[in-house]
Amino acid sequence: MKKIEAIIRPSKLDDVKDALDKYGIRGMTVTQVIGCGLQKGHTQIYRGTEYSINLLAKIKVEVVVKDKLVEDVVNLIATTARSGEIGDGKIFIYPVENAVRIRTGEAGEEVV
Amino acid sequence: MRTRLMQIMLLGLSMLFALPGLAWAADAPKIDTGDTTFVLISSALVMLMTPALALFYGGMVRKKNVLSTIMQSFIIIALVSVQWVLIGYTLAFGPDKGTLIGGLDWLGLTGVGADPNADYAGTIPHQAFMVFQLMFAIITAALITGSFAERMRFPAFLLFTILWTTLVYDPLAHWVWAVNGWIRNLGALDFAGGTVVHISSGVSGLVAALVLGKRKGHGSEPMLPHHVPMTVLGAGLLWFGWFGFNAGSALGANGLAVSAFVVTNTAAAAAALSWTAVEWLHRGKPTVLGAATGAVAGLVAITPAAGFVAPLPAVVIGLVGGAVCYMGVAVLKAKLGYDDALDAFGCHGIGGTWGAIxxxxxxxxxxxSLGNDGLFYGNPGLLKAQIISIIATYVFAGVASFIILKVVGVVCKLRATGEEEEAGLDITQHGEEAYHDAIVGGSLLKGVLEAKPSAGKSNQPVGQGF
Structure with a gap:
């Protein structure tokens, strides 16, 4: 079991969500986040004073999948979230020890 | 000035109708229903400006301080309303004592009733004039709050406000507008409050910003407006209310009121354009906050001139007002480094000074015809009187505010602690939060209450009662 954590452009969320849904991924967690990477920030102006904003709005999508699906899902996210410009984001993969479905108490890979 | 105008108009009317052999019938003042309606509606419009200011200022602070900023304006409506009825009105407009202050004859509005007072407004009930003037006293005190936003403790703010209104606003209104006030005797013109309202609040705000010091982290961390749409809504409502402020200052439903209405709108529009244009040239973007602030700067600038200038000069007053205030806010403030948080001085002090000039x-x-000609109409004398009135207002408001703040500082702590500033004034001063970002259910809140022995005073971990 692995957790795939993708930091993507907010504008790509719908595409990624649809692609995962089509692939058969039933659950995901989506969070609004701010962060920085290679992409430069922008400036904001308030009453004639400039402020540089380095942290930009991104979307974090978290999906936990069976080991055998990891490669497919990562590829799927990477291709749908890609624009080719700096700022497309990153994908991180973590091992997951266990998972529990709260409603029934059952545990293991089958619940994801 | 408005009052002298009404006086002379009334005299003119009385002479018109006086027939030979008849007594001066105009001795019994006659109420005009149109004028009374107009002044009451104008009073309500000016009242709305203070909640509008609360939104204008509230949108510009960080979200942890929006309630405390709104509260300062809102509670001033209540505080000054009571002060004005008890003592404020008589200090400002009561029978003159030595050209400096009103006597106590109208304490608690004794003798201020439905009959007109021909000295101030001969065609409306005296109480209508009184309540119109009250709204000016309210907004003036509220304007100052922009300078010390995000760091002044609420008890100190209350004490400062009541002392400032009584010891600065009331005498100043007397000097400029009351019968035999010394600045009025000088011949200086201030139609709706360039010196009394805007310079006085702006300069007092600057002094307060200097006495309190900068906000924690000022200059090193960005302090961005948390809700620009709220500020723009506030600016729109200020613009709307300002028609009551300026046109209402004619104290009658007449041609002068119309003229003041037209130049007010014209100057606000011109200043919104000029601020936007200057910021666009200077920083590369035409900002919404800039357009809204420019409009307010134009309204400030036209205020003293509203009853005396034609529409074309109003365009110039607005264009220059927007640009000058922009320079004050974006360049001068940054150079001198004071933390006038929401630019009470930058907009009202500087805009008011330009308007008075x-x-x-x-x-x-x-x-x-009851005003005067300015320099461009061949009379340099008026400009001299204007400049004396500006200097007098700067010195009086500045020195008096400094002393009041020092006295308040002895009685109670002026400034929030670093910890309180960090947590925000909403939680620490008022025990409330404007926007609940985290889901805090009853059980979680209960945990906090149990953990803190001071739970009876405040349900917030850093709360501090007074």
Whole structure:
């Protein structure tokens, strides 16, 4: 079991969500986040004073999948979230020890 | 000035109708229903400006301080309303004592009733004039709060406000507008409050910003407006209310009121354009906050001139007002490094000063025969009177505010602690939060309450009662 954590452009969320849904991924967690990477920030102006904003709005999508699906899902996210410009984001993969479905108490890979 | 105008108009009317052999019938004052309606509606419009200011200022602070900023304006409506009825009105407009202050004859509004007072407004009930003037006293105190936003403790703010209104606003209103006030005797013109309202609040705000010091982290961390749409809504409502402020200052439903209405709108529009244009050239973007602030700067600038200038000079007053205030806010403030958080001085001090000077330049008897001609109409004397009135207001408001703040500082702590600033004034001063970002259910809140022995005073971990 692995957790795939993708930091993507907010504008790509719908595409990624649809692609995962089509692939058969039933659950995901989506969070609004701010962060920085290679992409430069922008400036904001308030009453004639400039402020540089380095942290930009991104979307974090978290999906936990069976080991055998990891490669497919990562590829799927990477291709749908890609624009080719700096700022497309990153994908991180973590091992997951266990998972529990709260409603029934059952545990293991089958619940994801 | 408005009052002298009404006085002379009334005298003129009485002479018109006086027939030989008859007594001066105009001795019994006659109420005009149109004028009374107009002044009451104008009073309500000016009242709305203070909640509007609360939104204008509230949108510009960080979200942890929005309630405390709104509260300062809102509670001033209540505080000054009571002060005005008890003692404020008589200090400002009561029978003159030595050109400096009103006597206590009208304490608690004794004798201020439904009959007109011909000295101030001969065609409306005296109480209508009183309540119109009350709204000016309210908004003036509220304007100052922009300078010390995000760091002044609420008890100190209350004490400062009540002392400032009583010891600065009331005498100043007397000097400029009351019968035999010394600045009025000088011949200086201030139609709706360039010196009394805007310079006085702006300069007092600057002094307060200097006495309190900068906000924690000022200059090193960005302090961005948390809700620009709220500020723009506030600016729109201020613009709307300002028609009552300026046109209402004619104290009658007449041609002068219309003229003041037209120049008010014109100057606000011109200043919104000029601020936007200057910021666009200077920083590369035409900002919404800039357009809204520019409009307010134009309204400030036209205020003293509203009853004395024609529409074309109003365009100039607005264009210059927007640009000058922009320079004050974006360049001067940054150079000098004071933390006038929401630019009470930058907009009202600087805009009011320009307006008072502009009145000395552009005033014309062709617009208002009871006013005077300015420099551009061949009378340098008016400009001199304007400048004396500006200097007097700067010195009086600045020195008096400094002393009041020092006295308040002895009685109670002026400034929030670093920890309180960090947590925000909403939670620490008022025990409330404007926006609940985290889901805090009853059980979680209960945990906090149990953990803190001071739970009876405040349900917030850093709360501090007074």
């Amino acid at each position: 502009a009145t000395g330049l552009f005033a014309s008897k062709a617009v208002n």
